[in-house]
Amino acid sequence: MNPYDESAPATPTGPPAAGGRIVGGAADGEDQAVEAALRPKDLGEFVGQERVREQLDLVLRAARARGGVADHVLLSGAPGLGKTTLSMIIAAEMGAPIRITSGPAIQHAGDLAAILSSLTEGEVLFLDEIHRMSRPAEEMLYMAMEDFRVDVVVGKGPGATAIPLELPPFTLVGATTRAGLLPPPLRDRFGFTGHMEFYAPAELERVVHRSARLLDVGIAGEGAAEIAGRSRGTPRIANRLLRRVRDYAQVKADGVVTREIAAQALDVYEVDGRGLDRLDRAVLTALLKLFAGGPVGLSTLAVAVGEERETVEEVAEPFLVREGLLARTPRGRVATPAAWQHLGLVPPPQAVPGGGRQGLFEG
Numbered sequence: 001m002n003p004y005d006e007s008a009p010a011t012p013t014g015p016p017a018a019g020g021r022i023v024g025g026a027a028d029g030e031d032q033a034v035e036a037a038l039r040p041k042d043l044g045e046f047v048g049q050e051r052v053r054e055q056l057d058l059v060l061r062a063a064r065a066r067g068g069v070a071d072h073v074l075l076s077g078a079p080g081l082g083k084t085t086l087s088m089i090i091a092a093e094m095g096a097p098i099r100i101t102s103g104p105a106i107q108h109a110g111d112l113a114a115i116l117s118s119l120t121e122g123e124v125l126f127l128d129e130i131h132r133m134s135r136p137a138e139e140m141l142y143m144a145m146e147d148f149r150v151d152v153v154v155g156k157g158p159g160a161t162a163i164p165l166e167l168p169p170f171t172l173v174g175a176t177t178r179a180g181l182l183p184p185p186l187r188d189r190f191g192f193t194g195h196m197e198f199y200a201p202a203e204l205e206r207v208v209h210r211s212a213r214l215l216d217v218g219i220a221g222e223g224a225a226e227i228a229g230r231s232r233g234t235p236r237i238a239n240r241l242l243r244r245v246r247d248y249a250q251v252k253a254d255g256v257v258t259r260e261i262a263a264q265a266l267d268v269y270e271v272d273g274r275g276l277d278r279l280d281r282a283v284l285t286a287l288l289k290l291f292a293g294g295p296v297g298l299s300t301l302a303v304a305v306g307e308e309r310e311t312v313e314e315v316a317e318p319f320l321v322r323e324g325l326l327a328r329t330p331r332g333r334v335a336t337p338a339a340w341q342h343l344g345l346v347p348p349p350q351a352v353p354g355g356g357r358q359g360l361f362e363g
């Protein structure tokens, strides 16, 4: 099993980021316990995501003005960017109750029918990981979203009958890390889709300041900026790093988070200045030192770092690619000049861009 698998169920207890990564986007047990306290309660408090926020604000205002129910909303984006938070804000802004469930929790169409038939008018139904719902449930959902109606099948075999059931109008908020995995008929039934982007460092700095205030942690100077810069564009990671830095500040200093304290603490947790962890650096180091920056095949690279192929491909690479440190090419994985620079290494002459193999030694 991939020890870093972010779709694996989070452990309810245990040490921070148990079995996972301190820079993983998925929530661990401790995250879940503190996140409720850190979640912004309305759109005004929600940091960043200007476009989604503005569009959503219009959708909700219009629905309120009509005195009706808001259109169904699909939120897509990487783990930890604020999808669950936004769903709660949607309910709060509409003054509606919210019911929370997830795709994997709905195995049978009957599970969904039970939830749908107990909704009250205007209620928000939050369906997390909607791309992991079973096919029969998905088909039931189409009709529920469009006509506020479901057919409940009673009995089995030739004697089975479908009993139509009217539903009160409700707002479905679906969340997915992979909008591309949703079948088009499902995607098309959402009136509004919000694509959540990774956050800019300045936005994460605001998230850190806000959380520090709520957790009663003192921050001085550039302490928040240091944490923000290592948080991989993700508020959940920023909040987690803040808690680890707070621990360090309490034990090793006077409890106040300065830039120096934050840097020292995160060095202890092996999160470097750019947010790379030990695995990321192992992959990059192997690519540079053993394969002269590539190109090298994925399997070879995985063996070199002693990890599964999937771990390298799905856990380490996406962030390295996003950071412009590694490129996937038809000939294999290649390090960029930024990778050499980040690890403080000097590329061999033939790895100079445009130089070509042996290019500099010709003539």
Ligand SMILES: Nc1ncnc2c1ncn2[C@@H]1O[C@H](COP(=O)(O)OP(=O)(O)O)[C@@H](O)[C@H]1O
Pocket: 034, 035, 036, 038, 039, 040, 045, 046, 047, 048, 049, 078, 079, 080, 081, 082, 083, 084, 085, 086, 207, 235, 236, 239
């Ligand atoms: N825009 C934001 N402003 C402030 N905090 C945020 C924002 N987005 C996310 N967070 C914080 O990050 C944590 C994870 O957000 P969450 O909504 O659970 O992410 P997702 O559901 O996309 O995985 C929340 O506890 C919240 O405190």
Ligand SMILES: [Mg+2]
Pocket: 083, 084, 085, 128
């Ligand atoms: Mg969530």
